[in-house]
Amino acid sequence: MTKQTVLVLGASRGLGFALAEEWLRRGWSVIATARGKSDELAKLAGRFPGSLETETVDINDAEGVRALHDRLKNRCLDVLFVNAGIARAIEESPATASEDDFQDMMLTNAFSPVRAAEMLRDLVPASGTIAIMTSELGSIANANGGWQLYSSSKAALNMLMKGYAAKNAGDGHTLLLVAPGWVRTDMGGSDATLSIEESIPLVVDMISANHGKPGLRYVDRFNEELPW
Ligand SMILES: NC(=O)c1ccc[n+]([C@@H]2O[C@H](COP(=O)([O-])OP(=O)(O)OC[C@H]3O[C@@H](n4cnc5c(N)ncnc54)[C@H](OP(=O)(O)O)[C@@H]3O)[C@@H](O)[C@H]2O)c1
Numbered sequence: 001m002t003k004q005t006v007l008v009l010g011a012s013r014g015l016g017f018a019l020a021e022e023w024l025r026r027g028w029s030v031i032a033t034a035r036g037k038s039d040e041l042a043k044l045a046g047r048f049p050g051s052l053e054t055e056t057v058d059i060n061d062a063e064g065v066r067a068l069h070d071r072l073k074n075r076c077l078d079v080l081f082v083n084a085g086i087a088r089a090i091e092e093s094p095a096t097a098s099e100d101d102f103q104d105m106m107l108t109n110a111f112s113p114v115r116a117a118e119m120l121r122d123l124v125p126a127s128g129t130i131a132i133m134t135s136e137l138g139s140i141a142n143a144n145g146g147w148q149l150y151s152s153s154k155a156a157l158n159m160l161m162k163g164y165a166a167k168n169a170g171d172g173h174t175l176l177l178v179a180p181g182w183v184r185t186d187m188g189g190s191d192a193t194l195s196i197e198e199s200i201p202l203v204v205d206m207i208s209a210n211h212g213k214p215g216l217r218y219v220d221r222f223n224e225e226l227p228w
Contacts, residue, residue, distance in 0.1 A: 006029075006031070006078060006081060007032075008020045010034075010085070014196075015200060016133075018196045018197075030048075033068070059108065072123055076128075077128060079207060102152075106156060109153035110154070117161075118168075131207055132178065137154055158177055169215075173214060175217070176216075177217070178221075180220075
């Protein structure tokens with residue numbers, strides 16, 4: 001049987017690296033991207049010979065994403081997972097934050113992931129899945145003011161994916177906005193409630209559970225729908 005293939009965009013460290021490693025453990029063929037040379041991914045490739053390919057791309061670089069598409073144009077991606085994201089000015093509000101920090105988050109967390117999905121969607125078969133890492137904090141209904149600017153960028157991501165789903169309903173793809181929980185990574189910090197091991201295997205289980213279910217869902221690692 002041919003191995004299933006996943007492309008993880010933004011896999012140099014943290015949750016993206018863990019996603020690549022988890023799918024490798026499950027016998028998948030993994031294409032993992034970093035913005036530059038990644039010693040960690042090179043080591044991972046050594047542990048799973050022949051199963052991990054690495055690519056270089058910055059999701060904010062449209063030409064770079066187009067070039068990645070061209071390099072992969074004969075490939076079939078069972079799952080496209082856009083994980084890349086940043087958090088800046090987490091304690092700030094519009095009155096105190098730098099405009100650059102907010103614009104950087106809107107670009108990296110909202111605009112670029114959906115642009116990458118649009119540019120790469122033809123590599124995903126009708127039975128395939130496009131997943132993007134959002135956050136529980138992207139829920140407008142549940143907002144409590146925490147990480148206000150970052151939360152706004154994830155809410156914008158969710159809105160952009162609503163539009164994407166409506167415009168591309170004919171693709172038949174499973175579309176998932178994934179909330180992984182609060183996890184101890186460079187971004188999540190040491191106070192976060194979950195280890196990577198407590199989050200990522202459940203995220204991958206959740207992606208499998210949604211296989212073959214077309215349409216857009218905003219879901220946590222337990223496959224529970226979140227309020228928009
Ligand atoms: N940790 C949490 O508690 C938590 C909770 C909810 C959602 N999330 C989301 O989960 C995702 C991963 O978070 P994390 O905790 O693993 O963060 P992290 O440790 O800071 O890692 C972020 C990853 O995104 C990559 N990245 C950032 N900007 C990029 C760009 N322009 N192009 C390509 N890659 C880029 C980074 O690459 P470099 O190494 O090159 O910087 C790195 O691999 C993010 O979308 C985040 O918003 C995290």
